Amino acid sequence: MYILKVKGKAKIPDYIQLRDDNYVLIEYFRADRPFKNLKKYRLEGKEEELKKIVEEMPFGKLQKLPFEV
Numbered sequence: 001m002y003i004l005k006v007k008g009k010a011k012i013p014d015y016i017q018l019r020d021d022n023y024v025l026i027e028y029f030r031a032d033r034p035f036k037n038l039k040k041y042r043l044e045g046k047e048e049e050l051k052k053i054v055e056e057m058p059f060g061k062l063q064k065l066p067f068e069v
Contacts, residue, residue, distance in 0.1 A: 001018060001019065001020060001021065001026075001041070001064070001065045002018070002019040002020075002021075002023065002062050002063060002064050002065065003016065003017070003018060003019075003050075003053065003054070003057070003062075003063055003065055004016070004017040004019065004060070004061070004062045004063070005017075005031065005054060005057050005058070005059050005060070005061075006059065006060070007059040007060065013030050013031065013032060014030070014031035014032070014059070015028050015029065015030060015031060016028065016029055016030075016031050016054060018041060019062070023062075026041065027040075027041065031054060038050075046067065049066075049067065053065070053066070
């Protein structure tokens with residue numbers, strides 16, 4: 001699974017995208033309110049790791065999640 005942070009413009013907020021191994025968009029959510037449907041993607045319990053990744057990652061760079069899903 002991959003993660004991408006997208007920079008918003010003007011009144012549009014920043015977003016986080018989750019993509020599967022084929023780079024297909026499976027979920028997106030606002031960066032200021034993330035982590036709502038993590039159980040659906042077998043990511044429950046990884047909220048702190050994801051929060052740290054999101055805070056440190058640059059905008060527009062697709063990254064593979066560093067843990068198995």
